[in-house]
Amino acid sequence: MTSPSSHNRSMEPAADGSRSLRRLLELVAGRLADDGVADPPPTAALIAARVLGLPRQQLDAEVRRPPTAKEQARLLGLLDHVAAGEPAAYLIGYAPFLGREFEVTRDTLIPRRDTEELVKIVLEQDGVHPLPDRPHVLELGTGSGCVAITLALVLPEAEVTATDISAAALAVAGRNARRHGVDDRVTLVLGDLFEPIARCAAERPFDLIVSNPPYIPAGKIDAMGRAVAANEPRLALDGGHDGLGFHRRIIAEAPRYLAPGGRIYLEHEADQGPLARRIGEASDAFEEVRIVKDSGGRDRVLAARRK
Numbered sequence: 001m002t003s004p005s006s007h008n009r010s011m012e013p014a015a016d017g018s019r020s021l022r023r024l025l026e027l028v029a030g031r032l033a034d035d036g037v038a039d040p041p042p043t044a045a046l047i048a049a050r051v052l053g054l055p056r057q058q059l060d061a062e063v064r065r066p067p068t069a070k071e072q073a074r075l076l077g078l079l080d081h082v083a084a085g086e087p088a089a090y091l092i093g094y095a096p097f098l099g100r101e102f103e104v105t106r107d108t109l110i111p112r113r114d115t116e117e118l119v120k121i122v123l124e125q126d127g128v129h130p131l132p133d134r135p136h137v138l139e140l141g142t143g144s145g146c147v148a149i150t151l152a153l154v155l156p157e158a159e160v161t162a163t164d165i166s167a168a169a170l171a172v173a174g175r176n177a178r179r180h181g182v183d184d185r186v187t188l189v190l191g192d193l194f195e196p197i198a199r200c201a202a203e204r205p206f207d208l209i210v211s212n213p214p215y216i217p218a219g220k221i222d223a224m225g226r227a228v229a230a231n232e233p234r235l236a237l238d239g240g241h242d243g244l245g246f247h248r249r250i251i252a253e254a255p256r257y258l259a260p261g262g263r264i265y266l267e268h269e270a271d272q273g274p275l276a277r278r279i280g281e282a283s284d285a286f287e288e289v290r291i292v293k294d295s296g297g298r299d300r301v302l303a304a305r306r307k
Contacts, residue, residue, distance in 0.1 A: 107168035145173030213246035255285035273299025
């Protein structure tokens with residue numbers, strides 16, 4: 001890994017002052033990619049907008065001008081922290097997700113491209129198997145709320161319920177729901193998976209259940225690197241001995257809350273597809289059990305239909 005001092009030297013301003021803000025953003029994105037940050041270009045732009053105090057639209061309009069010495073110093077100072085293992089999203093308090101900005105804190109996972117793929121798959125499948133009018137949607141383990149809020153924005157007739165065991169994470173999700181103007185259609189409830197929604201499900205079952213549950217095997221979390229293992233909430237990472245402990249619980253409990261014909265989508269790691277499918281197929285309550293691949297051709301989502 002490049003040391004902070006060496007990457008600062010590589011990003012010093014050009015002698016003739018001709019380096020553009022666009023070029024600086026490209027260098028920032030490259031540095032983020034070296035440190036394993038997901039989606040480096042939009043993350044670099046988000047960082048720059050926040051660090052420089054510019055609206056994104058203004059940043060986009062000014063990318064051809066040379067950055068000031070103060071602007072360069074502020075961006076390079078933040079990259080020093082990234083190089084030391086601090087996630088950029090936590091440093092600025094926001095992360096991009098499918099073209100929108102979401103507040104994140106150390107109480108929430110940082111949204112990743114894999115979870116963007118989960119949402120894309122859900123929406124693509126809705127085109128094949130349309131949801132009913134005014135669908136009742138449940139997200140388990142909402143964290144920052146990026147999945148539930150995105151679904152509420154894209155499905156304007158949906159009523160969305162989102163649960164999380166962390167009160168601090170739900171507070172972040174609540175601020176994000178207000179920020180994106182869907183707090184009137186996204187209900188946030190505190191508790192472990194299905195535990196807090198038994199009453200509302202009894203009134204009306206859910207037509208769609210979505211979750212990005214913890215799926216990292218407990219013994220592999222530390223190997224994910226300091227930026228993840230030392231900073232992101234372990235509660236949101238630890239999926240038990242093989243990573244699929246929560247998937248087993250969700251598949252076992254979901255039939256009580258999912259309407260007949262309703263569908264469930266659970267994100268998992270790319271190498272967990274065969275085992276995830278066996279978990280789904282072991283339930284007598286589900287049919288059309290399959291693993292859906294992401295845009296990169298990797299196993300990504302366990303999908304099933306309630307009989």
